[in-house]
Amino acid sequence: MLPEPVLLRAQAELLDWHGRGMSVMEMSHRSDDFGAVAAKAERDLRTLLAIPDFYRVLFLQGGALAQNAAVPLNLLREGGVADYIDTGHWAQKSIAEARRYGTVNVAGSAADGGYTSVPVPASWRRSPSASYLHITSNETIGGVEWFDLPDTGSTPLVADASSHLLSRPLDVARFGVIYAGAQKNIGPAGLTLVIVRDDLLGHAQRTCPSVLDYTVQAQAGSMYNTPPTFGIYLAGLTFEWLLGQGGLAAIERANVAKASALYGEIDRSGFYRNPVARSDRSRMNVPFFLRDPRLDAAFLAGANERGLMQLKGHRAAGGMRASIYNAMPQAGVTALIDWMREFERTHG
Numbered sequence: 001m002l003p004e005p006v007l008l009r010a011q012a013e014l015l016d017w018h019g020r021g022m023s024v025m026e027m028s029h030r031s032d033d034f035g036a037v038a039a040k041a042e043r044d045l046r047t048l049l050a051i052p053d054f055y056r057v058l059f060l061q062g063g064a065l066a067q068n069a070a071v072p073l074n075l076l077r078e079g080g081v082a083d084y085i086d087t088g089h090w091a092q093k094s095i096a097e098a099r100r101y102g103t104v105n106v107a108g109s110a111a112d113g114g115y116t117s118v119p120v121p122a123s124w125r126r127s128p129s130a131s132y133l134h135i136t137s138n139e140t141i142g143g144v145e146w147f148d149l150p151d152t153g154s155t156p157l158v159a160d161a162s163s164h165l166l167s168r169p170l171d172v173a174r175f176g177v178i179y180a181g182a183q184k185n186i187g188p189a190g191l192t193l194v195i196v197r198d199d200l201l202g203h204a205q206r207t208c209p210s211v212l213d214y215t216v217q218a219q220a221g222s223m224y225n226t227p228p229t230f231g232i233y234l235a236g237l238t239f240e241w242l243l244g245q246g247g248l249a250a251i252e253r254a255n256v257a258k259a260s261a262l263y264g265e266i267d268r269s270g271f272y273r274n275p276v277a278r279s280d281r282s283r284m285n286v287p288f289f290l291r292d293p294r295l296d297a298a299f300l301a302g303a304n305e306r307g308l309m310q311l312k313g314h315r316a317a318g319g320m321r322a323s324i325y326n327a328m329p330q331a332g333v334t335a336l337i338d339w340m341r342e343f344e345r346t347h348g
């Protein structure tokens with residue numbers, strides 16, 4: 001979900017942005033007005049994440065899956081190898097895509113434990129000369145989140161942060177590249193954020209499509225081709241909203257409170273179950289299971305009746321999953337907990 005004040009503001013400005021008599025959707029991306037919208041969005045994002053000056057911020061299209069190709073196409077040296085950590089569904093997508101463009105070494109994997117934790121770095125087998133090491137910093141389906149970043153030395157750390165970017169402060173300087181589809185925690189589908197360290201520009205493979213080439217897009221201010229203008233505008237409104245909430249430290253406190261209330265309820269009686277190691281439990285995506293999966297349909301139907309939507313687990317995982325992104329208020333989590341208790345009383 002998106003913050004209601006953001007949607008209301010977009011609604012109020014839909015037909016007439018700042019007295020211009022038109023929507024942001026109708027503006028040329030080359031216009032001064034849109035340029036100001038994009039520049040403010042970038043400024044506010046830099047403020048929120050304290051992005052150092054030696055990183056470029058790119059507003060692109062194609063989603064995180066396009067970035068799964070863009071990362072090797074931009075960073076994987078000729079004849080080189082890239083290290084990947086396999087933490088589940090989305091990591092595997094990244095790995096499969098990277099294999100199309102070069103040699104991939106799966107340096108660490110959580111497969112042994114059924115993808116219920118972040119594999120400990122001591123168990124990894126890294127390539128000595130890897131062009132980069134890729135992690136999926138929040139596994140959206142498995143509900144596994146990285147809280148301790150690995151120390152990769154001089155090897156650039158790359159993260160698919162699609163489902164938790166801006167949920168808490170992040171030390172950007174630890175990364176070579178961070179990318180995220182906006183649609184989980186930031187704005188509408190269609191916008192992809194890329195944060196890339198300057199020294200990683202200029203090494204793209206010859207066959208890298210220009211629209212995915214970080215150097216081309218950085219030099220063009222993300223306007224090598226038409227950027228997703230309305231998505232940038234809405235993301236900008238979300239950035240403003242986050243700053244108004246007190247920034248990422250404040251939203252992290254709210255997210256911790258929501259997640260611990262929900263996990264507390266899941267762990268309380270054994271009627272519900274979450275298999276993820278406690279230290280690696282995602283604050284954004286909380287999968288949970290009933291002992292008897294035949295009750296899932298009744299749980300979900302009752303939830304829908306109470307306005308608790310989109311709780312069905314991913315088809316690859318089954319069960320339930322509560323995605324409690326930034327815009328989900330504590331009251332939404334409380335309503336879910338109330339329903340979980342009622343359901344346990346009547347079906348337990």
Ligand SMILES: *Cc1c(COP(=O)(O)O)cnc(C)c1O
Pocket residue numbers: 062063064065066090136138139140160161162163181182184
């Ligand atoms: C949702 C999601 C994706 C999907 O990427 P899109 O191309 O934006 O659809 C990729 N990675 C993660 C971690 C996700 O949560």
